[in-house]
Amino acid sequence: MSTQNKRDRLVESAAILFHHNGLSATSLADIAKHADIPIGNVYYYFKTKEELALAAISKRKEQFSAAYRLLDDNLPDPRQRLIEAIRYFDKVSAEYTRYGCPIGKIIDDADTEKDTVAQTAAQVLGDFVSWAQQQFGQLGHNDDAQTYATTLMAGIQGATIMAKASRDESVIKKEMIRLVTWVESLPNKRIQLGKIGMRNVDATAASNAA
Amino acid sequence: MSTQNKRDRLVESAAILFHHNGLSATSLADIAKHADIPIGNVYYYFKTKEELALAAISKRKEQFSAAYRLLDDNLPDPRQRLIEAIRYFDKVSAEYTRYGCPIGKIIDDADTEKDTVAQTAAQVLGDFVSWAQQQFGQLGHNDDAQTYATTLMAGIQGATIMAKASRDESVIKKEMIRLVTWVESLPNKRIQLGKIGMRNVDATAASNAA
DNA sequence: GTCTATAGACCGATAGAC
DNA sequence: GTCTATCGGTCTATAGAC
Numbered sequence: 529m530s531t532q533n534k535r536d537r538l539v540e541s542a543a544i545l546f547h548h549n550g551l552s553a554t555s556l557a558d559i560a561k562h563a564d565i566p567i568g569n570v571y572y573y574f575k576t577k578e579e580l581a582l583a584a585i586s587k588r589k590e591q592f593s594a595a596y597r598l599l600d601d602n603l604p605d606p607r608q609r610l611i612e613a614i615r616y617f618d619k620v621s622a623e624y625t626r627y628g629c630p631i632g633k634i635i636d637d638a639d640t641e642k643d644t645v646a647q648t649a650a651q652v653l654g655d656f657v658s659w660a661q662q663q664f665g666q667l668g669h670n671d672d673a674q675t676y677a678t679t680l681m682a683g684i685q686g687a688t689i690m691a692k693a694s695r696d697e698s699v700i701k702k703e704m705i706r707l708v709t710w711v712e713s714l715p716n717k718r719i720q721l722g723k724i725g726m727r728n729v730d731a732t733a734a735s736n737a738a
Numbered sequence: 739m740s741t742q743n744k745r746d747r748l749v750e751s752a753a754i755l756f757h758h759n760g761l762s763a764t765s766l767a768d769i770a771k772h773a774d775i776p777i778g779n780v781y782y783y784f785k786t787k788e789e790l791a792l793a794a795i796s797k798r799k800e801q802f803s804a805a806y807r808l809l810d811d812n813l814p815d816p817r818q819r820l821i822e823a824i825r826y827f828d829k830v831s832a833e834y835t836r837y838g839c840p841i842g843k844i845i846d847d848a849d850t851e852k853d854t855v856a857q858t859a860a861q862v863l864g865d866f867v868s869w870a871q872q873q874f875g876q877l878g879h880n881d882d883a884q885t886y887a888t889t890l891m892a893g894i895q896g897a898t899i900m901a902k903a904s905r906d907e908s909v910i911k912k913e914m915i916r917l918v919t920w921v922e923s924l925p926n927k928r929i930q931l932g933k934i935g936m937r938n939v940d941a942t943a944a945s946n947a948a
Numbered sequence: 949g950t951c952t953a954t955a956g957a958c959c960g961a962t963a964g965a966c
Numbered sequence: 967g968t969c970t971a972t973c974g975g976t977c978t979a980t981a982g983a984c
Contacts, residue, residue: 550762555959556961557958567970628846632899636843636899638760650902650903650905653899653904654904675912678912682899682900683896689845689892690867690892692850693860693864695850702885765977766979767977776952778980781979786978786979787979
């Protein structure tokens with residue numbers, strides 16, 4: 529088994545256990561056992577627990593970014609992209625009801641003003657907001673794009689907590705339907721390309737995303 | 739200093755530290771130090787850490803219940819009661835942005851299927867939902883009352899996480915304005931007492947709350 | 949009732965043999 | 967690179983003097 533494999537296994541086990549049991553409640557011994565690697569060996573790959581946690585959360589960050597790229601590349605309609613993103617959380621509703629959102633959990637658990645792990649987790653939510661903002665912008669809602677994007681992610685996070693509290697995944701399913709309905713109800717205020725013969729109306733929406 | 743005073747101080751210190759630093763990250767030594775009580779003495783009042791945590795979260799539960807009673811007794815309009823409840827979270831936006839919601843944090847942190855502390859925290863959210871459901875019911879939205887109440891609490895929880903992630907309390911303030919606007923926009927579908935000469939239309943809404 | 953001292957388990961992290 | 971053994975520290979919880 530290669531060195532890279534063991535490192536990857538450690539990161540994956542850490543990500544799972546942090547999600548299921550929380551950051552501070554998960555020990556390095558737990559992670560090593562889950563990855564089937566002797567505890568002392570962990571420190572060959574990561575100098576501290578924080579470093580391993582950072583690698584775990586960074587991996588999640590990249591996975592989400594890859595998902596946004598996939599949506600952007602395969603769906604031409606920004607509205608449809610948003611709806612598919614919402615449907616993702618519907619798909620993982622059982623897992624989120626049981627364990628909470630892996631990102632929201634870390635943000636809730638740690639100090640976002642000092643802890644670099646929590647700050648990286650916060651970036652994951654920030655990435656979603658930036659991406660969603662871009663989609664709302666492309667629907668012509670330039671002024672409200674950031675507010676809408678934040679409301680959307682807040683709706684997902686809030687639904688997860690309510691579902692976990694009541695141990696009822698239908699809470700997430702109902703809230704995701706509500707959010708999809710909301711996104712569907714938004715008018716497309718964007719100037720249509722064909723109708724006025726412009727090629728770069730997207731530029732406004734794109735510059736609005738940073 | 740009386741025995742009851744020391745017990746109360748321990749519970750209050752525990753509630754504060756659990757909110758600020760999290761349940762599993764707060765040690766009994768931290769709590770004892772904050773309450774200015776020797777560590778060994780803690781076990782005279784509480785047999786285990788869980789027992790102290792349960793007392794702390796139960797106290798919060800009662801404080802919130804008292805607040806609902808205060809709203810019910812002083813505001814005749816259920817819509818106004820809901821708006822005042824939302825405004826509470828606007829008032830504590832700075833604290834929630836920094837430390838998260840004291841209830842949501844515990845639910846996120848612990849296993850709601852096994853941990854009795856997390857289950858009590860879940861009851862606090864359940865109490866809010868029941869109370870809000872009653873208000874929506876009294877506005878005549880009997881069929882949607884529970885869904886509306888859950889969406890409202892989810893909006894508050896989600897806004898808190900987004901605010902903590904971005905370290906920007908204006909996120910909570912904006913989302914609370916959105917929720918107030920939403921509550922204000924709901925029509926009053928309730929049959930008016932004076933107009934049809936009935937005295938007990940409330941009964942339907944009240945039975946809907948359980 | 950109050951407090952000191954400490955047991956016993958577990959934590960993150962390190963040293964060093966192989 | 968890999969793993970065992972273990973250190974020093976902190977945790978919950980207890981024993982027992984006052």
